[in-house]
Amino acid sequence: MLQKIKFFGNVFIFITSLMIIFFLFITIWNTFHFNHENERSSPTLLEESASLGQQADFKQLNYQDDSKPLSSRIVHYNINVELDEEDKKLLGSQKLTWINPGEQPVNEMYFHLYPNAFQSKKTSFIIESGGSLRNDDMKEDSFGSMSIHTIRLNNGTELSQQTFFIQPDDQNPNDYTLMGLKLPKSVLPGEKITLHMTFTVQLPYVFARMGYAGDFIMAGQWFPKVAAYEVTGMRGRKTEGWDLHQYHGNSEFYANFGTYDVNITVPSNYIVAATGVEIDKTETSMDRTKNQSMIGTIDHSKGQNLQEDNNSKNYHFKAADVHDFAWSASPQFKVIEDTYRSENNRDVTIKLYLDPLHSDLTERYLYAAKSALNNFTDWYGEYPYPTLSIVVPPNGANGAGGMEYPTLVTSWSASEKQKDSSLERVIIHEIGHQFWYGMVASNEFEEAWLDEAFTSYAEDKVMEKEYGIRSKAYYEASYVSSPAPLKQNAWEYGYKNEYAQNVYVRGKLVLRDIEQIIGTTQMNKVLKTYFQRWKFNHPSTEDFQAVLEDVTAQEWDQYFNTFIYDNKMVDYAVQSININKITNQEQTLYKHQVLIQKNDAAYHEPLSILFTFEDGTSIEKTWEGSEAQKWFTFTHTSTLNWVVIDPEHTMILENKHINNFKSTLINPETKTRWNLVLIQWLEAVLNAKMW
Amino acid sequence: MIVHIIKQGWKTTNQNMVYILLFSMYQLVCGIFLYRWIEVGIVSISQRFPDSNLMDARQLFIIEGQFLITDGDFMLKYLSPLLIFIGIRWIVSPLMNAGLFYAIHHKDSHSSKPLFLQGVLKLGSSFFIISCIHLLLSSFPLFWIFSFLKNTLESYTTPMSLLWNAAPILITYIVYTWIIHILFMYIQWGKTTNNNITSPIVFMLKNIVITMGLSLIIMIIIGVVTALFFSTSMMWVGFLAIIVNQIQYFIRVYLKIWEISTQYHFWVQKKEPQ
Incomplete structure (x- = not known):
């Protein structure tokens, strides 16, 4: 007994002294480095x-x-x-x-x-x-x-x-x-x-x-x-x-x-x-x-x-x-004044406060500003202010860049590199804000998507129309890794990126999805009506829903409850593939059973599923997609190589494309090599610690 | 003297071939589990890797794959079998040590009961406690190391400065765990030979150069062998590589027991004159 007490006593003293030494070391280290x-x-x-x-x-x-x-x-x-x-x-x-x-x-x-x-x-x-x-x-x-x-x-x-x-x-x-x-x-x-x-x-x-x-x-x-x-x-x-x-x-x-x-x-x-x-x-x-x-x-x-x-x-x-x-x-500002003129609206004086580094880019800034004003006034309504100022911050002041204030916007800071379309994109985006943030003026603390998503949606439209750059919705959906409700207090979004993912990207995709459902003409009408009805009046998400319901004459509760008030996305997966060989006197046939599963919200249209076989043939089937799952059973003369759901990426809100595909072919050599390499690493670590 | 001790250790190792075979079998079974676990992972990943003819699908796979790696729930689901497996191995490990240490020390006794089981019964519980303390001691610095690395990763300017900041800490930690590893081997020997743990600690610290030297020599041999196996599995694929992979369990166990026996002989020889 005494032996045991002595044993643990020694161990205790030993541990304590080691911990103190280590702690002291780390503390001294940190003091010198931070x-x-x-x-x-x-x-x-x-x-x-x-x-x-x-x-x-x-x-x-x-x-x-x-x-x-x-x-x-x-x-x-x-x-x-x-x-x-x-x-x-x-x-x-x-x-x-x-x-x-x-x-x-x-x-x-x-x-x-x-x-x-x-x-x-x-x-x-x-x-x-x-x-x-x-x-x-x-x-x-x-x-x-x-x-x-x-x-x-x-x-x-x-x-x-x-x-x-x-x-x-x-x-x-x-x-x-x-x-x-x-x-x-x-x-x-x-x-x-x-x-x-x-x-x-x-x-x-x-x-x-x-x-x-x-x-x-x-x-x-x-x-x-x-x-x-x-x-x-x-x-x-x-x-x-x-x-x-x-x-x-x-x-x-x-x-x-x-x-x-x-x-x-x-x-x-x-x-x-x-x-x-x-x-x-x-x-x-x-x-x-x-x-x-x-x-x-x-x-x-x-x-x-x-x-x-x-x-x-x-x-x-x-x-x-x-x-x-x-x-x-x-x-340092280099000031350039220009006037935006249009038939129906009043003139707007565009004042560009350029950083000298971007002097040669004046025309690009002005063209972007004018095309933004032109399209937005056309689509939504008049820009009633006599001026629009654009500030180009100097290199190193990008923290001031890409921001909107009433009748004043900032671009990204001037730098040597910035010659791609992000120069136009930010100007168009911030001018878009003049309509949604500036005039409609929703509450950005509590429902920021009403500003950011609408502006991003509008920005994409101008980029496509004026510059031929069409953003691929399915890529953007892939980045929505942490979907959250759109009507939510801004500071309640999980980590930094979750705010941007939802308020900008997911919100914009929801608007594009609505456009896909009701058609572009109707969508333009919805946005115009919403702007005209609510400018200078601080609307809420519910007010937008009411406009949508008025214009389309249909009920949108379920859609809003799924995608706007909740964090749902569309997600279908190829869950499993079973292949059984059937041999009769004449030929060999393969019986296939493929399980397609709905993991999240449903898509509003039937989805297409493509089955591709060993002999190079393929068949396409459609599925309503509203039930939880569906088995596709068929026989074919050749084995199935792979299945893909929605190969054309028409489902805008599908954010997990990774499970849209499943293959039956795996390269055995790659499989073994990776396995052996990984096992060596794991064993090396485990063996140092245990039997 | 060192050469003599290493030779003696080698002799003892050969005398305990039955345990080497037993332990290799055990590791082989664990290896099969690991192989299956990794295979399931690789298969499920490669089944989702899209056909090259599909529009943009491979890029989407890469984007979304990165998100899955950082997704806690997904990783937990995938890693939990491995964690359970490691947990079981970690519990069994001190018991195996208890049997092995006891068997090596009492190899000349003529007991009717198997020595290994006697060792597990007599020393198992204390070895388990020792192993818990060992784990505690070797993992508690990780708490500071993680916060330190996090700070460094957030504030580093060039890859070189990251290396200069992180390397000393990491090397210190590796050396620290290595010393702890040898120290606990001696504590286990002390417990086995004369039911005392103070004297092995003092002994180990007094003879730190030799004990670490002995360990280092065998570690280098283990390192070379592991590197050989590693490059084999990188280059050859197929049945041969899998066979080589299975043999390595035997060789690894052999080398580990060699290290244990070598330290045992050093301990027994130096201790006896006192």
């Missing part, structure tokens, strides 16, 4: 009293043709912003007027402080995205944030102490992207509230839509933005209220329509591209101290080091019937 994550504190609300800048009173926009508003226009922003080029900061002040569109008094307002997504490595955005978006990674130590300094009512009441942060989606206490504000007095239905706010944005190095790259600035999601307010009945809402979500790794945006009047001050060598119409441009030799008073007393200790006679330029933009405002600035 920098530990930097943590940042929460954004501070400066307590010092700040004098509000001189602000021009908000005027009804002197916007061309704004006699008849196209949208509800419940928010009005009047923003002054200055770019601090050296510190990559935006110093801003905004006057926001919000009109209560509902029938209930509103006691709290909510704001998206999107730049706070980049504030630490613990924000929901960074945790979910792993610090990268698409193929662009967050630069180490390049954090971004937004600080609100003052919030005042018209009468001067300071409200910045009444703010709080909420995390309705994941309760992540380190996420400061959604700010609430308790109002001293309710905003009654139809009444408005005006808030004067000052804020500072620290831009991160751009990897996810906003930020800087060298002297290039992409200001998207850059101002304190009031959250979307939904009235009863809107998107099936039972009770009115705010639609509140944080900024997620997988989600874009949603906001109410309104007007924007924005003054952007940049160093005089900068050129600014922005949403809306450029009203005027003034170049002044700005006095730094005077400028400060406009911004409010923010910590400008660094700014004092700037030259006093710093030359700056002021750009003035206005936009109406849009739900966001973005701008971009760079001293």
